[in-house]
Amino acid sequence: MKIRHSAAMLTLALGLMAGTAHAAVSPSELVGPVTDYKIYVTENLDELVKDTKAFTDAVKAGDLAKAKALYGASRVHYEGIEPIAELFSDLDGSIDSRADDHEKKEQDPGFTGFHRIEYGLFVTGSTDGLTPFADKLMSDVLDLQKRVAGLTFPPEKVVGGAAALLEEVASSKISGEEDRYAHTDLFDFQANIDGAKKIFELFRPLIEKSDKAFVKKVAANFATVDKILAKYKTADGYEYYDKVTEADRKALSGPVNTLAEDLSKMRGKLGLN
Amino acid sequence: MASSLPPAANPPSAKWLKLALVGALALMVIGAALFYYASEKARDAKLAQTGNEVAVTINATSCDPNDLTVPAGRTVFRIVNKSERAVEWEILDGVMVLEERENIAPGISQTLTAKLAAGTYEITCGLLSNPRGTLHVTPSANAESSRPAPVAFIGPVAEYRFFLAMQASGLTKAVQAFADAVKAGDLAKAQALYVPTRTIYSQIKPVADSFADLDNAIDAYADYFEKKEQDPGFSGFHRLEYGLFAQKSTSGLGPVAGKLVADAAALQTRLRSLDVAPEKLADGASRLMARSAAAAVTGNDERYSHTDLADFEAYVAGSRKIADLLRPISAKAAPQLSASIDQNLDTVTKTLETLKQAGGFPPYDQVSEADRKKLGDAMQGLAAGLGKLNAAIGLE
Numbered sequence: 001m002k003i004r005h006s007a008a009m010l011t012l013a014l015g016l017m018a019g020t021a022h023a024a025v026s027p028s029e030l031v032g033p034v035t036d037y038k039i040y041v042t043e044n045l046d047e048l049v050k051d052t053k054a055f056t057d058a059v060k061a062g063d064l065a066k067a068k069a070l071y072g073a074s075r076v077h078y079e080g081i082e083p084i085a086e087l088f089s090d091l092d093g094s095i096d097s098r099a100d101d102h103e104k105k106e107q108d109p110g111f112t113g114f115h116r117i118e119y120g121l122f123v124t125g126s127t128d129g130l131t132p133f134a135d136k137l138m139s140d141v142l143d144l145q146k147r148v149a150g151l152t153f154p155p156e157k158v159v160g161g162a163a164a165l166l167e168e169v170a171s172s173k174i175s176g177e178e179d180r181y182a183h184t185d186l187f188d189f190q191a192n193i194d195g196a197k198k199i200f201e202l203f204r205p206l207i208e209k210s211d212k213a214f215v216k217k218v219a220a221n222f223a224t225v226d227k228i229l230a231k232y233k234t235a236d237g238y239e240y241y242d243k244v245t246e247a248d249r250k251a252l253s254g255p256v257n258t259l260a261e262d263l264s265k266m267r268g269k270l271g272l273n
Numbered sequence: 274m275a276s277s278l279p280p281a282a283n284p285p286s287a288k289w290l291k292l293a294l295v296g297a298l299a300l301m302v303i304g305a306a307l308f309y310y311a312s313e314k315a316r317d318a319k320l321a322q323t324g325n326e327v328a329v330t331i332n333a334t335s336c337d338p339n340d341l342t343v344p345a346g347r348t349v350f351r352i353v354n355k356s357e358r359a360v361e362w363e364i365l366d367g368v369m370v371l372e373e374r375e376n377i378a379p380g381i382s383q384t385l386t387a388k389l390a391a392g393t394y395e396i397t398c399g400l401l402s403n404p405r406g407t408l409h410v411t412p413s414a415n416a417e418s419s420r421p422a423p424v425a426f427i428g429p430v431a432e433y434r435f436f437l438a439m440q441a442s443g444l445t446k447a448v449q450a451f452a453d454a455v456k457a458g459d460l461a462k463a464q465a466l467y468v469p470t471r472t473i474y475s476q477i478k479p480v481a482d483s484f485a486d487l488d489n490a491i492d493a494y495a496d497y498f499e500k501k502e503q504d505p506g507f508s509g510f511h512r513l514e515y516g517l518f519a520q521k522s523t524s525g526l527g528p529v530a531g532k533l534v535a536d537a538a539a540l541q542t543r544l545r546s547l548d549v550a551p552e553k554l555a556d557g558a559s560r561l562m563a564r565s566a567a568a569a570v571t572g573n574d575e576r577y578s579h580t581d582l583a584d585f586e587a588y589v590a591g592s593r594k595i596a597d598l599l600r601p602i603s604a605k606a607a608p609q610l611s612a613s614i615d616q617n618l619d620t621v622t623k624t625l626e627t628l629k630q631a632g633g634f635p636p637y638d639q640v641s642e643a644d645r646k647k648l649g650d651a652m653q654g655l656a657a658g659l660g661k662l663n664a665a666i667g668l669e
Binding site: 026027028030031032034035038039042086087088089090091092093097100101102103108110152153154155164167168171172271272 | 358359363365368369370373375376397400401402403423424426427428429430431432434435438546548549550551598601
């Protein structure tokens, strides 16, 4: 009896020693979510190509009102997949760079892409001279689609993408500096959040096994952000960002920063550091 | 331990035994604590080692230094923004971003930890128009061994599963159009659609063992059935091939085509959640190539339509896909083997190309014995190369 009891204690002590290495996720479990993420990105690119075509067609047709109306929504499918789209530095620069990234800002000949057209449509108030930018944007987006099709997704970039999207929101969306001419930031804001949430949801079952509290906290913060953003939804998109109240900007910043910090732990939790 | 105890006339009392056990337990706890302390110390040492930051200052028009050299492995970079605008800092491999830190505010510094393989990279230095700097990463003993870590296979296997999903989705669409032609009694159209439909499937044959039941329904030969062509169990592509090309008629093929549509749909669902072990890739491709090498001699694969060459081409494409996905790993772990597989792929592709005529591939019954042997040898060579791959990349 006593011997058996002591043996049980020994087993327990040994178990405690082994317990210092916590239950890790096996690499093979990460394959499915990475596959599904590529499918998600591919579908988003199909939409981006369609939306960019409609947008650039309107610009080239000189239809200022239509081009302005399409601008906000046309970028959504780019913003949602930035963790992958940004891997191609040349295309990210020509599709999505801001005037600040260029020496002569708005007047720099290297300033192209969505924001260059945004500047023309919303500041200059004309489609004049925008055709070359529209053509280049369309061909860049098609090039991106082709390159992503041939890309083996690096798992650490996929998982790290959730935090990267939230950092992007924290650093440039809350301030309203992304779409500074059109003030359509809320489209991008929601797209960044949706893109991050997709990544979180794909890996959620794997993290849930070892850390239920983490998953619950992250899901709750996503819900808070979504709830505030929902207040600004309109029939065909979102209110302009200048309509967002100071109180709501503050209310967004807390959960956004917490999400950015929490999501940055996902790589470690999944054994990808 | 027992041998060090003096021989006892009586068995040790329960009390002594208990004391010994408690002592052993205490030793273990001390051992565990020492182990913990040692591993913490080791970790601290590692941190201190990687704590040697490499500083890069971004000025208005350039990086300082503009030319950096670090050893392979993990490096911590501290990026100091001394320009007047928020900047991002990136390490580029060609046009691809390896690592980046975005939105570094003016006057602020941030760190970035990068695990780099030996090679030469570019670094961005603030504005897009600024000249880029160079980052040399020298080979180092500290870098990982040549045996790839299990995480190295996540990307390639995920990409292969994405490929399977795309093929399956293409297949269901193509099979539907093919079945429509069969059901409409359009013999010429059905015959024309046979090859383009089948070759979508042929490309995923390397892993067909993982869905053997559906593979039997979709792709079995008449030989596998008791009554061969007349057997009611004979279905799928080759049953349709038999009707369309040997009997030259669509009559009675409606239900067979309908079943192929259902089987393709079932395959699409199955592939969505199919686990593919990394070792299945090269192994499956090697075995498919070995089987094809034998079939190249007999010409038995497409015995009614004689479209074997289109099949072989699709099998090679499916095998090339696998070689492509594993190349980033094999080129590092087994550069010679990797290069020789690439050469095998080239040889077999060229051999197929030389057989092509103005209107595409000739019927296989018109291919000479010499050419069949040449093709078979090329595929055998590829099979042999691929067969060595798993062991070379640590998968056996």
